[in-house]
Amino acid sequence: MEKLAGATKTAIILPIPEAEAVVGPYRRVLDHTASWPVPAHVTVLYPFVAPDRITENVIDDVQACLATIPAFTCMFSHVAWFGQDVMWLAPDPDAPFRALTEVVVRKFPECPPYRGAHLDPTPHLAVGSTHLADLAGMQRAATDLQAKLPIHARIDRVRLIAGADTPGSWRTVSEFALPPA
Structure with a gap:
């Protein structure tokens, strides 16, 4: 598959286009994945199947899984933190995620979330991390961002993406529509 050339990882994400205008300026400065370019999103599963194992059968299996969860709406109304390292927006409700x-x-039980480090991962839209920014800068951004919330979003698309830890490398391999509610 041409879209997988040079890819070392894959993920399944829920893009949140409604959030881009609000979080995009922060993510460009605070989130290293913005340069890959991975859009504002909530992760469904990372890492997913190795790029060399992505086949039409895998894509069909993903489509079949997703067909069981209808499209939904959510709201991102507050900034949250994982320790002092990652700033994120919390979706409400989080149950559909x-x-x-x-x-x-x-x-795909061979693909536990975050390699098994977080078996019950907290759904979140990452905005920044100390990987790229200092804590004081992230705290200022969090205060500023909180004043711009809530963000209302319709979740009706899921993407299988592939890339590497380098700017400009991530691409959409396949996009799936969630069934109407």
């Missing part, structure tokens, strides 16, 4: 992760992991 968790359900998407559960159905995909059930089909």
